[in-house]
Amino acid sequence: MDSVLAQAPAFFSAGNIAFVLAALWRTIAMTAIGCSLGFVFGLGIAILRRSTIGWLAPARWLAALYVETFRRVPFLVILIMALFALQPVAPQLSLLAIATIAVTLVATAFLSETIRGGLDSVPRQQWEGAAALNFGAWHTLVRVMLPQAMRVILPPASAFVVMFVKDTSLASHLGVVELTFSGKILVNRGFSPVLGFGVILVLYFALSWPLSIAAARLEKRLAAPRHR
Amino acid sequence: MVDRWLRRICACLSLLLAAGLLAPAADARPIDDIRREGVLRVGVNPNFPPMSSYGDDGQLRGFDVDIARALARRLGVRLQLVPTEAAQRVPFLISGRIDLSLGALTITPERQALIDFTIPVHSEAMGVITTDRVAAESWQDLDRADITLVNMRGNQSVELLREKLPAPQRLLVDGNADTIRAIAQGRADALVENVDFFIGFTRNYPDIGWRVLSDPIFSSLCAVGVEKGNDTLRREVNRQLHAMHVEGEIAGLWQRWYAAEMTVPVPAAEIAAGADGGAAGEGGASGYRFAFGQTFERLPYLLGGALVTLQIAFSAFSIGAVIGLFGALGKQYGGPALRRAIGFYVTFVTNTPALVQIFLLYYALPDMGIMLGSLTAVIIGLALNSGAYLTEIIRSGVASVRRAELDAAIVLGLKPVQILWHVMLPHIMRTIFRPLSNFFVWLVLGSSMAALFGVEELTGRAINISSVNLRTIETFMVVGAIYVVLTLVASGALTLLGRHAFGVGRKAG
Numbered sequence: 009m010d011s012v013l014a015q016a017p018a019f020f021s022a023g024n025i026a027f028v029l030a031a032l033w034r035t036i037a038m039t040a041i042g043c044s045l046g047f048v049f050g051l052g053i054a055i056l057r058r059s060t061i062g063w064l065a066p067a068r069w070l071a072a073l074y075v076e077t078f079r080r081v082p083f084l085v086i087l088i089m090a091l092f093a094l095q096p097v098a099p100q101l102s103l104l105a106i107a108t109i110a111v112t113l114v115a116t117a118f119l120s121e122t123i124r125g126g127l128d129s130v131p132r133q134q135w136e137g138a139a140a141l142n143f144g145a146w147h148t149l150v151r152v153m154l155p156q157a158m159r160v161i162l163p164p165a166s167a168f169v170v171m172f173v174k175d176t177s178l179a180s181h182l183g184v185v186e187l188t189f190s191g192k193i194l195v196n197r198g199f200s201p202v203l204g205f206g207v208i209l210v211l212y213f214a215l216s217w218p219l220s221i222a223a224a225r226l227e228k229r230l231a232a233p234r235h236r
Numbered sequence: 237m238v239d240r241w242l243r244r245i246c247a248c249l250s251l252l253l254a255a256g257l258l259a260p261a262a263d264a265r266p267i268d269d270i271r272r273e274g275v276l277r278v279g280v281n282p283n284f285p286p287m288s289s290y291g292d293d294g295q296l297r298g299f300d301v302d303i304a305r306a307l308a309r310r311l312g313v314r315l316q317l318v319p320t321e322a323a324q325r326v327p328f329l330i331s332g333r334i335d336l337s338l339g340a341l342t343i344t345p346e347r348q349a350l351i352d353f354t355i356p357v358h359s360e361a362m363g364v365i366t367t368d369r370v371a372a373e374s375w376q377d378l379d380r381a382d383i384t385l386v387n388m389r390g391n392q393s394v395e396l397l398r399e400k401l402p403a404p405q406r407l408l409v410d411g412n413a414d415t416i417r418a419i420a421q422g423r424a425d426a427l428v429e430n431v432d433f434f435i436g437f438t439r440n441y442p443d444i445g446w447r448v449l450s451d452p453i454f455s456s457l458c459a460v461g462v463e464k465g466n467d468t469l470r471r472e473v474n475r476q477l478h479a480m481h482v483e484g485e486i487a488g489l490w491q492r493w494y495a496a497e498m499t500v501p502v503p504a505a506e507i508a509a510g511a512d513g514g515a516a517g518e519g520g521a522s523g524y525r526f527a528f529g530q531t532f533e534r535l536p537y538l539l540g541g542a543l544v545t546l547q548i549a550f551s552a553f554s555i556g557a558v559i560g561l562f563g564a565l566g567k568q569y570g571g572p573a574l575r576r577a578i579g580f581y582v583t584f585v586t587n588t589p590a591l592v593q594i595f596l597l598y599y600a601l602p603d604m605g606i607m608l609g610s611l612t613a614v615i616i617g618l619a620l621n622s623g624a625y626l627t628e629i630i631r632s633g634v635a636s637v638r639r640a641e642l643d644a645a646i647v648l649g650l651k652p653v654q655i656l657w658h659v660m661l662p663h664i665m666r667t668i669f670r671p672l673s674n675f676f677v678w679l680v681l682g683s684s685m686a687a688l689f690g691v692e693e694l695t696g697r698a699i700n701i702s703s704v705n706l707r708t709i710e711t712f713m714v715v716g717a718i719y720v721v722l723t724l725v726a727s728g729a730l731t732l733l734g735r736h737a738f739g740v741g742r743k744a745g
């Protein structure tokens with residue numbers, strides 16, 4: 009404890025604070041970009057898997073395969089594979105970009121299932137009604153399906169994002185200087201692990217707690233009309 | 237049912253294989269391309285003082301950094317430093333991510349099969365770093381079963397030590413700093429490695445009685461790694477390194493960063509070979525070809541790791557389930573203080589990464605006199621997480637038990653344990669079985685983070701294998717497939733268990 013107090017002034021130097029905040033920003037960027045892209049691609053996969061067009065069957069099969077596989081392999085393994093598979097293809101990609109791609113791959117798989125569940129929850133009569141009113145596929149999706157499905161999709165999807173903020177800590181293994189790795193670098197420089205990792209832990213909490221409160225609020229707000 | 241699972245397994249395996257086979261080969265950048273683009277990309281270790289590490293200004297500095305800077309200056313191009321962990325030195329070269337790899341890359345036949353080397357830059361002499369706790373005067377004294385040697389994955393010395401010192405136990409860690417920390421915290425007794433590279437970290441632990449046993453076990457030469465077949469670059473770097481040796485620049489830089497001369501000087505004949513750029517290589521072998529042979533050879537070792545993975549998941553799940561059950565009961569029926577304490581625990585644990593929690597358990601607790609082994613620390617960390625998540629899951633089940641049934645049980649004179657077992661549990665299980673089995677799968681996947689603490693479970697063993705055979709993609713494709721099978725089997729078994737034991741999926745009756 010004494011050593012922690014003794015080190016504190018040196019630890020909270022302007023240089024270190026800027027270093028850790030830059031790392032925090034990378035953690036946020038990785039999650040935000042990865043999960044947003046994952047939502048878009050996941051929506052695509054969910055729509056594809058619900059489509060009934062005959063010649064798309066192989067694509068549906070591949071999509072199902074993709075989703076099953078990427079939900080059943082640890083994120084750490086996907087990170088390592090993304091690193092070694094992407095490097096020959098695109099050597100200029102930064103480690104941060106590679107980690108973000110790995111986040112996208114996993115988020116796509118998980119979010120596509122969430123979105124598919126949401127689309128499935130829209131009663132059959134709704135899209136039959138849309139067809140009867142001569143809505144095209146696009147209008148049926150945007151005007152009829154999504155507005156109703158979002159209510160079901162958003163709570164678990166936001167819970168997934170809150171969960172994934174913490175999983176991005178594994179990207180530290182690739183050498184991405186995100187929040188966890190910044191803590192590791194400071195500890196390796198000689199600062200006490202209590203101080204280094206403790207501060208990192210608090211920062212994760214400061215990031216994740218408001219998000220999870222917001223997610224819980226969202227769930228309550230969206231759920232309310234269903235019980236009326 | 238079984239048929240469907242089997243089909244899924246086969247399908248997933250084929251996808252993994254297909255994904256790998258699509259990866260194309262990389263191209264080496266010959267010296268002309270590097271000159272034209274004006275950038276030389278050099279891989280240096282970000283955590284390897286005094287070779288290279290981040291200084292207080294957040295910039296990389298050290299012996300390797302200065303060598304890289306000198307080479308770039310002499311080639312007339314800009315330098316781009318690429319942080320490259322020890323285990324990634326060869327893969328980064330093969331993939332063409334970097335042009336040159338530094339980081340004390342020892343010349344070995346395994347590496348020569350995959351990359352080319354320049355003339356040596358410096359030597360390394362293996363000695364022993366230990367403390368006054370250990371009774372040993374020479375390295376031979378360490379060949380005892382009560383000794384634990386710490387080492388770094390991907391270092392050449394790992395295999396060498398298995399030969400020279402077979403008796404001691406081993407702890408494999410990821411970073412240079414982690415080795416010295418392991419000894420300082422008493423997890424290991426000695427490090428047999430290049431003393432020069434590691435001794436700097438002992439300054440982080442001034443209270444330990446550090447000792448260096450000086451007799452060198454073995455000495456070898458380190459050179460700059462170049463992609464296989466990139467002869468134009470290799471020969472140009474050879475000429476520059478030769479000049480740097482002859483002009484005394486390398487010796488001067490060594491003196492500057494190590495405050496000493498090299499323990500074993502680089503032989504003059506090796507240096508002279510670089511004068512005219514050196515012999516042309518056999519060439520040809522550029523690009524990456526898939527080869528699963530070396531991975532399949534180690535399949536039994538990997539499957540053994542899968543058992544450890546399951547062991548971690550089961551242990552953490554069982555402990556977590558007990559914590560979760562009491563947490564849920566406390567939150568539902570306890571007083572305000574207990575409810576608040578449980579709420580705090582759940583909020584705190586579920587809003588911070590398990591990885592950083594385990595970092596704290598593993599690295600910070602020893603400073604308070606509590607020493608946890610890596611496996612124990614990981615299981616405790618994951619169990620604390622499971623406890624928090626399961627508290628929430630089980631609470632939703634507890635809430636589903638109707639008050640009237642509890643009143644009836646009390647009226648019938650059942651004891652609390654009987655009420656819990658016969659009245660509440662069937663209700664709870666039926667409500668929460670699905671989220672529970674999903675959580676177990678999450679835990680199987682999450683246990684992979686144990687690898688980062690040197691636990692030899694599935695992912696850890698994959699990292700171990702791939703850092704020696706350098707077949708990372710192949711190894712991890714096989715390991716990914718094992719995880720898919722593992723979780724499919726677990727999901728399938730849990731679905732059957734739930735249906736038969738608790739009637740999950742049947743209509744409530």
